[in-house]
Amino acid sequence: MSTIAVSKSERAYAAIKQSITEGTYGPGYRLVLGQIAKELDVSVVPVREAIRRLEAEGLVTFTTNVGAQVVAVDAREYQFTMETLSLVEGMATAMAAPHVSADDLALARKINEEMRACLNNFDPTRFTELNHEFHAVFFEHCSNLHILDLVHRGWNRLATIRESSFGYIPGRAQESVEEHDNLVNLIGSGADALTIEMAARAHRLATLNAYLDSKNTSPSTRSS
Numbered sequence: 001m002s003t004i005a006v007s008k009s010e011r012a013y014a015a016i017k018q019s020i021t022e023g024t025y026g027p028g029y030r031l032v033l034g035q036i037a038k039e040l041d042v043s044v045v046p047v048r049e050a051i052r053r054l055e056a057e058g059l060v061t062f063t064t065n066v067g068a069q070v071v072a073v074d075a076r077e078y079q080f081t082m083e084t085l086s087l088v089e090g091m092a093t094a095m096a097a098p099h100v101s102a103d104d105l106a107l108a109r110k111i112n113e114e115m116r117a118c119l120n121n122f123d124p125t126r127f128t129e130l131n132h133e134f135h136a137v138f139f140e141h142c143s144n145l146h147i148l149d150l151v152h153r154g155w156n157r158l159a160t161i162r163e164s165s166f167g168y169i170p171g172r173a174q175e176s177v178e179e180h181d182n183l184v185n186l187i188g189s190g191a192d193a194l195t196i197e198m199a200a201r202a203h204r205l206a207t208l209n210a211y212l213d214s215k216n217t218s219p220s221t222r223s224s
Helices: 002-022 033-040 044-056 075-099 102-118 124-139 145-158 170-188 193-214
Strands: 060-063 067-070
Touching (some): 002 033, 002 044, 033 044, 044 060, 075 124, 075 145, 102 124, 102 170, 124 145, 124 170, 170 193
Antiparallel strands (some): 060 067
């Protein structure tokens, strides 16, 4: 019986998270447990468990007398998330570098070439998906699970933004691909940890600053 319950909870979690990521449940959307349970053909219990997990990940917030809602993300929230992610992902990438294999480097280059191909007929959503895959090739090798958890939380937080930031700053995509080339080369050549960390951090902040500039918001202060 417990196996079935876990299966239903996992199914509810995956379905709700996908709806949030794809924008079906946009920022501020109220998550009515009974309605979702009916749509998924499950009881309210696994839906409640799924929403608790999503709340812990920062994708959902619970307010008294209102209930569960998809977290509303504004430009300032995006800025804070990206600034934090630049720090933890930069460190995770640097710590992971010694454990990156030749196959990993080949995979990263392959993904980046797919991103480069996307530039001709730009699809910001697909570009963002590939961008996540590219960085995950490296940061998933980080041995510090606490730092890795913070990286995952940052990416999950970004997923609550309905539209890709590259949709606002398509010109940034070309620069991003070139910076990916540089990051692959640094890791492949055995560059020191600080150089890799600062390159990964600057790469993340460059996207943030381009986005904030497009929104006429004061750019983030770089720590480099």
